[in-house]
Amino acid sequence: MRLDHTDQQLINHFQRHLPVSERPYLDMARQLGISEQEVIERLQSLQSRDVVGRVGPVFEHSQAGASLLAAVAAPEDQMDLVAARINRAPGVNHNYAREHTYNLWFVMTAPDNELLEEHLDELEQELKLPMLRLPMVEGYHIDLGFDIDWEALL
Missing domain, CATH: 3.30.70.3460 (Alpha-Beta Plaits)
Structure with missing residues:
Protein backbone atom coordinates (compact mmCIF):
# COMPACT_ATOMS: atom_id res chain seq x y z
CA MET A 1 0.00 0.00 0.00
CA ARG A 2 1.45 3.34 -1.03
CA LEU A 3 0.85 6.51 0.92
CA ASP A 4 1.37 9.91 -0.61
CA HIS A 5 3.59 12.58 0.95
CA THR A 6 0.68 14.26 2.77
CA ASP A 7 -0.42 10.97 4.37
CA GLN A 8 3.18 10.35 5.41
CA GLN A 9 3.36 13.82 6.99
CA LEU A 10 0.08 13.24 8.84
CA ILE A 11 1.46 10.06 10.33
CA ASN A 12 4.95 11.35 11.13
CA HIS A 13 4.07 14.78 12.49
CA PHE A 14 0.99 14.04 14.51
CA GLN A 15 1.48 10.63 16.11
CA ARG A 16 3.24 12.35 19.01
CA HIS A 17 2.17 15.98 18.70
CA LEU A 18 -1.57 16.15 18.16
CA PRO A 19 -2.49 19.83 18.61
CA VAL A 20 -4.33 20.59 21.82
CA SER A 21 -6.91 23.12 20.71
CA GLU A 22 -10.59 23.59 19.94
CA ARG A 23 -9.98 22.56 16.31
CA PRO A 24 -6.95 20.26 16.15
CA TYR A 25 -7.72 19.12 12.60
CA LEU A 26 -7.74 22.74 11.42
CA ASP A 27 -4.37 23.29 13.11
CA MET A 28 -3.03 20.16 11.42
CA ALA A 29 -4.41 21.31 8.07
CA ARG A 30 -2.69 24.68 8.35
CA GLN A 31 0.65 23.00 9.06
CA LEU A 32 0.21 20.71 6.06
CA GLY A 33 -1.21 23.33 3.69
CA ILE A 34 -4.49 21.50 3.11
CA SER A 35 -8.10 21.96 4.26
CA GLU A 36 -9.49 20.78 7.58
CA GLN A 37 -11.95 18.57 5.69
CA GLU A 38 -9.10 16.93 3.79
CA VAL A 39 -7.30 16.14 7.06
CA ILE A 40 -10.45 14.50 8.40
CA GLU A 41 -11.02 12.53 5.18
CA ARG A 42 -7.39 11.39 5.03
CA LEU A 43 -7.44 10.23 8.66
CA GLN A 44 -10.70 8.36 8.07
CA SER A 45 -9.17 6.72 5.00
CA LEU A 46 -6.01 5.75 6.91
CA GLN A 47 -8.16 4.18 9.62
CA SER A 48 -10.42 2.35 7.18
CA ARG A 49 -7.33 0.85 5.50
CA ASP A 50 -5.89 -0.17 8.92
CA VAL A 51 -2.86 2.07 8.45
CA VAL A 52 -3.82 3.99 11.61
CA GLY A 53 -5.66 2.28 14.44
CA ARG A 54 -6.76 5.31 16.44
CA VAL A 55 -6.68 9.10 16.21
CA GLY A 56 -6.90 10.97 19.49
CA PRO A 57 -5.05 12.09 22.57
CA VAL A 58 -3.70 9.88 25.32
CA PHE A 59 -4.47 11.30 28.74
CA GLU A 60 -2.51 10.92 31.94
CA PRO A 135 -4.92 -0.69 40.81
CA MET A 136 -1.84 0.81 39.23
CA VAL A 137 1.02 0.88 41.70
CA GLU A 138 3.53 2.60 39.45
CA GLY A 139 3.05 4.20 36.04
CA TYR A 140 5.30 3.78 33.06
CA HIS A 141 5.36 5.85 29.90
CA ILE A 142 5.73 3.81 26.75
CA ASP A 143 6.30 5.88 23.63
CA LEU A 144 4.17 4.24 20.97
CA GLY A 145 5.25 6.62 18.23
CA PHE A 146 7.51 5.37 15.48
CA ASP A 147 9.93 7.28 13.28
CA ILE A 148 9.14 5.92 9.85
CA ASP A 149 11.76 5.89 7.11
CA TRP A 150 9.42 6.11 4.13
CA GLU A 151 12.26 5.75 1.63
CA ALA A 152 13.30 2.41 3.12
CA LEU A 153 9.76 1.09 2.70
CA LEU A 154 9.77 1.61 -1.07
Missing part, protein backbone atom coordinates in the same frame (compact mmCIF):
# COMPACT_ATOMS: atom_id res chain seq x y z
CA HIS A 61 -5.32 9.10 33.72
CA SER A 62 -4.13 9.98 37.22
CA GLN A 63 -4.74 13.64 36.39
CA ALA A 64 -8.30 13.00 35.25
CA GLY A 65 -9.74 11.07 38.20
CA ALA A 66 -9.49 7.43 39.20
CA SER A 67 -8.96 4.35 37.07
CA LEU A 68 -8.35 0.66 37.53
CA LEU A 69 -7.53 -2.42 35.46
CA ALA A 70 -10.01 -5.19 36.19
CA ALA A 71 -10.64 -8.70 34.95
CA VAL A 72 -13.47 -11.21 35.15
CA ALA A 73 -13.59 -14.96 34.63
CA ALA A 74 -16.39 -15.31 32.08
CA PRO A 75 -17.68 -18.69 30.94
CA GLU A 76 -16.46 -19.27 27.37
CA ASP A 77 -20.01 -19.63 26.02
CA GLN A 78 -20.99 -16.25 27.56
CA MET A 79 -17.94 -14.18 26.57
CA ASP A 80 -19.79 -11.95 24.09
CA LEU A 81 -22.69 -11.37 26.47
CA VAL A 82 -20.41 -10.53 29.41
CA ALA A 83 -18.20 -8.29 27.23
CA ALA A 84 -21.26 -6.39 25.99
CA ARG A 85 -22.43 -5.82 29.58
CA ILE A 86 -18.98 -4.62 30.65
CA ASN A 87 -18.90 -2.23 27.69
CA ARG A 88 -22.16 -0.64 28.85
CA ALA A 89 -20.78 0.09 32.33
CA PRO A 90 -19.97 3.73 33.01
CA GLY A 91 -16.33 4.63 32.50
CA VAL A 92 -15.18 1.50 30.64
CA ASN A 93 -12.78 2.70 27.97
CA HIS A 94 -11.58 -0.60 26.59
CA ASN A 95 -12.26 -4.28 27.07
CA TYR A 96 -10.37 -7.21 25.62
CA ALA A 97 -10.22 -11.00 25.81
CA ARG A 98 -7.14 -12.84 27.08
CA GLU A 99 -6.23 -16.49 27.37
CA HIS A 100 -6.38 -16.86 31.15
CA THR A 101 -8.82 -17.96 33.84
CA TYR A 102 -9.66 -14.26 34.08
CA ASN A 103 -10.39 -13.91 30.39
CA LEU A 104 -12.01 -10.47 29.99
CA TRP A 105 -9.88 -7.49 30.99
CA PHE A 106 -11.02 -3.87 31.04
CA VAL A 107 -10.10 -0.44 32.33
CA MET A 108 -12.71 1.58 34.17
CA THR A 109 -12.42 5.26 35.04
CA ALA A 110 -14.44 7.58 37.25
CA PRO A 111 -14.10 11.09 38.69
CA ASP A 112 -12.90 9.68 42.03
CA ASN A 113 -12.08 6.39 43.78
CA GLU A 114 -15.38 6.25 45.66
CA LEU A 115 -17.46 6.35 42.48
CA LEU A 116 -15.05 3.97 40.74
CA GLU A 117 -15.51 1.37 43.49
CA GLU A 118 -19.27 1.88 43.41
CA HIS A 119 -19.38 1.21 39.65
CA LEU A 120 -17.14 -1.85 40.00
CA ASP A 121 -19.27 -3.20 42.86
CA GLU A 122 -22.46 -2.77 40.79
CA LEU A 123 -20.93 -4.49 37.78
CA GLU A 124 -19.57 -7.36 39.87
CA GLN A 125 -22.95 -7.91 41.53
CA GLU A 126 -24.76 -7.86 38.19
CA LEU A 127 -22.31 -10.21 36.45
CA LYS A 128 -22.10 -12.59 39.42
CA LEU A 129 -18.55 -13.42 38.32
CA PRO A 130 -15.24 -13.25 40.19
CA MET A 131 -13.52 -9.93 39.51
CA LEU A 132 -9.87 -8.99 39.95
CA ARG A 133 -9.20 -5.35 40.75
CA LEU A 134 -5.68 -4.31 39.86
Whole structure:
Protein backbone atom coordinates (compact mmCIF):
# COMPACT_ATOMS: atom_id res chain seq x y z
CA MET A 1 0.00 0.00 0.00
CA ARG A 2 1.45 3.34 -1.03
CA LEU A 3 0.85 6.51 0.92
CA ASP A 4 1.37 9.91 -0.61
CA HIS A 5 3.59 12.58 0.95
CA THR A 6 0.68 14.26 2.77
CA ASP A 7 -0.42 10.97 4.37
CA GLN A 8 3.18 10.35 5.41
CA GLN A 9 3.36 13.82 6.99
CA LEU A 10 0.08 13.24 8.84
CA ILE A 11 1.46 10.06 10.33
CA ASN A 12 4.95 11.35 11.13
CA HIS A 13 4.07 14.78 12.49
CA PHE A 14 0.99 14.04 14.51
CA GLN A 15 1.48 10.63 16.11
CA ARG A 16 3.24 12.35 19.01
CA HIS A 17 2.17 15.98 18.70
CA LEU A 18 -1.57 16.15 18.16
CA PRO A 19 -2.49 19.83 18.61
CA VAL A 20 -4.33 20.59 21.82
CA SER A 21 -6.91 23.12 20.71
CA GLU A 22 -10.59 23.59 19.94
CA ARG A 23 -9.98 22.56 16.31
CA PRO A 24 -6.95 20.26 16.15
CA TYR A 25 -7.72 19.12 12.60
CA LEU A 26 -7.74 22.74 11.42
CA ASP A 27 -4.37 23.29 13.11
CA MET A 28 -3.03 20.16 11.42
CA ALA A 29 -4.41 21.31 8.07
CA ARG A 30 -2.69 24.68 8.35
CA GLN A 31 0.65 23.00 9.06
CA LEU A 32 0.21 20.71 6.06
CA GLY A 33 -1.21 23.33 3.69
CA ILE A 34 -4.49 21.50 3.11
CA SER A 35 -8.10 21.96 4.26
CA GLU A 36 -9.49 20.78 7.58
CA GLN A 37 -11.95 18.57 5.69
CA GLU A 38 -9.10 16.93 3.79
CA VAL A 39 -7.30 16.14 7.06
CA ILE A 40 -10.45 14.50 8.40
CA GLU A 41 -11.02 12.53 5.18
CA ARG A 42 -7.39 11.39 5.03
CA LEU A 43 -7.44 10.23 8.66
CA GLN A 44 -10.70 8.36 8.07
CA SER A 45 -9.17 6.72 5.00
CA LEU A 46 -6.01 5.75 6.91
CA GLN A 47 -8.16 4.18 9.62
CA SER A 48 -10.42 2.35 7.18
CA ARG A 49 -7.33 0.85 5.50
CA ASP A 50 -5.89 -0.17 8.92
CA VAL A 51 -2.86 2.07 8.45
CA VAL A 52 -3.82 3.99 11.61
CA GLY A 53 -5.66 2.28 14.44
CA ARG A 54 -6.76 5.31 16.44
CA VAL A 55 -6.68 9.10 16.21
CA GLY A 56 -6.90 10.97 19.49
CA PRO A 57 -5.05 12.09 22.57
CA VAL A 58 -3.70 9.88 25.32
CA PHE A 59 -4.47 11.30 28.74
CA GLU A 60 -2.51 10.92 31.94
CA HIS A 61 -5.32 9.10 33.72
CA SER A 62 -4.13 9.98 37.22
CA GLN A 63 -4.74 13.64 36.39
CA ALA A 64 -8.30 13.00 35.25
CA GLY A 65 -9.74 11.07 38.20
CA ALA A 66 -9.49 7.43 39.20
CA SER A 67 -8.96 4.35 37.07
CA LEU A 68 -8.35 0.66 37.53
CA LEU A 69 -7.53 -2.42 35.46
CA ALA A 70 -10.01 -5.19 36.19
CA ALA A 71 -10.64 -8.70 34.95
CA VAL A 72 -13.47 -11.21 35.15
CA ALA A 73 -13.59 -14.96 34.63
CA ALA A 74 -16.39 -15.31 32.08
CA PRO A 75 -17.68 -18.69 30.94
CA GLU A 76 -16.46 -19.27 27.37
CA ASP A 77 -20.01 -19.63 26.02
CA GLN A 78 -20.99 -16.25 27.56
CA MET A 79 -17.94 -14.18 26.57
CA ASP A 80 -19.79 -11.95 24.09
CA LEU A 81 -22.69 -11.37 26.47
CA VAL A 82 -20.41 -10.53 29.41
CA ALA A 83 -18.20 -8.29 27.23
CA ALA A 84 -21.26 -6.39 25.99
CA ARG A 85 -22.43 -5.82 29.58
CA ILE A 86 -18.98 -4.62 30.65
CA ASN A 87 -18.90 -2.23 27.69
CA ARG A 88 -22.16 -0.64 28.85
CA ALA A 89 -20.78 0.09 32.33
CA PRO A 90 -19.97 3.73 33.01
CA GLY A 91 -16.33 4.63 32.50
CA VAL A 92 -15.18 1.50 30.64
CA ASN A 93 -12.78 2.70 27.97
CA HIS A 94 -11.58 -0.60 26.59
CA ASN A 95 -12.26 -4.28 27.07
CA TYR A 96 -10.37 -7.21 25.62
CA ALA A 97 -10.22 -11.00 25.81
CA ARG A 98 -7.14 -12.84 27.08
CA GLU A 99 -6.23 -16.49 27.37
CA HIS A 100 -6.38 -16.86 31.15
CA THR A 101 -8.82 -17.96 33.84
CA TYR A 102 -9.66 -14.26 34.08
CA ASN A 103 -10.39 -13.91 30.39
CA LEU A 104 -12.01 -10.47 29.99
CA TRP A 105 -9.88 -7.49 30.99
CA PHE A 106 -11.02 -3.87 31.04
CA VAL A 107 -10.10 -0.44 32.33
CA MET A 108 -12.71 1.58 34.17
CA THR A 109 -12.42 5.26 35.04
CA ALA A 110 -14.44 7.58 37.25
CA PRO A 111 -14.10 11.09 38.69
CA ASP A 112 -12.90 9.68 42.03
CA ASN A 113 -12.08 6.39 43.78
CA GLU A 114 -15.38 6.25 45.66
CA LEU A 115 -17.46 6.35 42.48
CA LEU A 116 -15.05 3.97 40.74
CA GLU A 117 -15.51 1.37 43.49
CA GLU A 118 -19.27 1.88 43.41
CA HIS A 119 -19.38 1.21 39.65
CA LEU A 120 -17.14 -1.85 40.00
CA ASP A 121 -19.27 -3.20 42.86
CA GLU A 122 -22.46 -2.77 40.79
CA LEU A 123 -20.93 -4.49 37.78
CA GLU A 124 -19.57 -7.36 39.87
CA GLN A 125 -22.95 -7.91 41.53
CA GLU A 126 -24.76 -7.86 38.19
CA LEU A 127 -22.31 -10.21 36.45
CA LYS A 128 -22.10 -12.59 39.42
CA LEU A 129 -18.55 -13.42 38.32
CA PRO A 130 -15.24 -13.25 40.19
CA MET A 131 -13.52 -9.93 39.51
CA LEU A 132 -9.87 -8.99 39.95
CA ARG A 133 -9.20 -5.35 40.75
CA LEU A 134 -5.68 -4.31 39.86
CA PRO A 135 -4.92 -0.69 40.81
CA MET A 136 -1.84 0.81 39.23
CA VAL A 137 1.02 0.88 41.70
CA GLU A 138 3.53 2.60 39.45
CA GLY A 139 3.05 4.20 36.04
CA TYR A 140 5.30 3.78 33.06
CA HIS A 141 5.36 5.85 29.90
CA ILE A 142 5.73 3.81 26.75
CA ASP A 143 6.30 5.88 23.63
CA LEU A 144 4.17 4.24 20.97
CA GLY A 145 5.25 6.62 18.23
CA PHE A 146 7.51 5.37 15.48
CA ASP A 147 9.93 7.28 13.28
CA ILE A 148 9.14 5.92 9.85
CA ASP A 149 11.76 5.89 7.11
CA TRP A 150 9.42 6.11 4.13
CA GLU A 151 12.26 5.75 1.63
CA ALA A 152 13.30 2.41 3.12
CA LEU A 153 9.76 1.09 2.70
CA LEU A 154 9.77 1.61 -1.07
